[in-house]
Amino acid sequence: MTATTVTATANTRPTQTARSGWLHLCNGLDPVRDGGMVPSILGMTGALQRAGGDVRIVTSTPSRLDAATIAGGVAIAGPETNVAEAVGSAEVVHMHGLWQTHTRRGGRFAREARVPYVMATHGMTDPWALRHKAWKKKLYLTLVESRNLRRASCLHALSRPEIGHLRGLAPWAPVCFVPNGVDLAAFDDLPPRSVIEAEHPELKGKFVLLFFGRLHAKKGINLLAEAMRTLCPAFPELHVLIAGKDDGEWPAFADRVADAGLTDRMTYVGHVGGERARQVWAAADAFTLPSYSEGFSMAILEALACSLPCMFTTACHFSEAAQADAALVVEPRADAVTQALRNLLERSPAERAKLGANGRRLVESDYTWDQQADRLASVYRWLSGGGPSPDCVVS
CATH class of the missing domain: 3.40.50.2000 (Glycogen Phosphorylase B;)
Structure with a gap:
């Protein structure tokens, strides 16, 4: 017209x-x-x-x-x-x-x-x-x-x-x-996990929990640090992978992790995009975004497209994922985030795979x-x- x-x-x-x-x-x-x-x-x-x-x-x-x-x-x-x-x-x-x-x-x-x-x-x-x-x-x-x-x-x-x-x-x-x-094709046929493991051998044999987003105050990265303090001693296989530009919160997060003696349980790769981002997605066993505020997170949609089991907060405004049994969704509080991640880690591989499959199906259906x-x-x-x-x- x-x-x-x-x-x-x-x-x-x-x-x-x-x-x-x-x-x-x-x-x-x-x-x-x-x-x-x-x-x-x-x-x-x-x-x-x-x-x-x-x-x-x-x-x-x-x-x-x-x-x-x-x-x-x-x-x-x-x-x-x-x-x-x-x-x-x-x-x-x-x-x-x-x-x-x-x-x-x-x-x-x-x-x-x-x-x-x-x-x-x-x-x-x-x-x-x-x-x-x-x-x-x-x-x-x-x-x-x-x-x-x-x-x-x-x-x-x-x-x-x-x-x-x-x-x-x-x-x-x-x-x-x-x-x-989301364009689903971008998250199909991801590269083998060995690609990023060659650069970061500390990821080998670990359960990799991925945080993908800017390190900004609104992203709740401090809640993830508190969860690590509780969960890392109880789950020796847990390793946290952080991908995203530092927007002011990295020093405080790194200090909290170091104070807890957990620096070796975390890897920070900075901002990633393109094929490098696909390598990061391929390395993940689960995804978390403990935000205090979101519009509608692209990272969540991408994680669901990758069939990853997800945990994020109600502040991400995506209750449809919880209704579809495609993610664990909790209030943006340290105790709630920690308990939800514990729930995720205690599930069997088959139960986590079902959660991830439900997420992929939700995206295919509506997003x-x-x-x-x-x-x-x-x-x-x-x-x-x-x-x-x-x-x-x-x-």
Whole structure:
């Protein structure tokens, strides 16, 4: 569908522009800096392209795409792009995240050009997230983001609790519920575990519990350290593998582990991506994410796609996994995390394999990117063409 709208750049008067395509705006595509939002955006836009969309990504900072998988046909432009022109020529704009330049400018340009826009906050409206650096976010919310959210054509919730978080900030804006997805093929035929064991022989013969994510305060890495203190002496075969960029929490975590005399029971490999990430997934016997706050974790979906038995917290907002007997889901408290991991370790290999198989089946059934792209495409077509709202629009 193509329409005509009046658009304006920062330096020119409004002109008549043909409107077409689905534009995604984000801060950048740097997996080291931007974390799970990068595979989320790339997976989402790639599937939308496969679904027949004309998709373009514009970033306000430079990207790092050397280890990223870019779907054919998805155009990516950097900070040199004239954002006002890009927004004004789009059929629908989809903005990702909060608190940054691309939403401040993108929301204003979309309203000026009368282009419908969607905002996906990726968990940034979660109460824990809003309490983190609270005064800065409250000020920016008052000056900028509240207007963007309230005037959005549609808000994009990745989890059911996020629907309520968004409604609290923008009570009258429609909300579509479209979770993240995963490309299953990327997690089939993983390399042999011996590949990473050759580099890290301490993993040989161990039960490897994988934490995959940024080492940020919200990820609950401190809860994992407390669980290790209790569980490592009781389970001599347990070894914890940590994969992810240090975002401020590594020194404290390493100190806690060292104080407990458990440094040799843990391996840290830093940020991984591409084939290196597949090697890390292949090394794991189980996965944990004891977070205090999440949007909708890509790492959880990837762990389920790998058929790994999983333990994560209610703050990950994925109760569907517990309902499908695909994961152990507990409150983000040290005692609850420790007991759930003990439960996982005490299960037989067959019981853990059943848990992992249920996880893979859940992803196959409801959480592939192609399924989510169909839902998002229906939202875009509704916003640009009218008619009844699609089933995934919940308010």
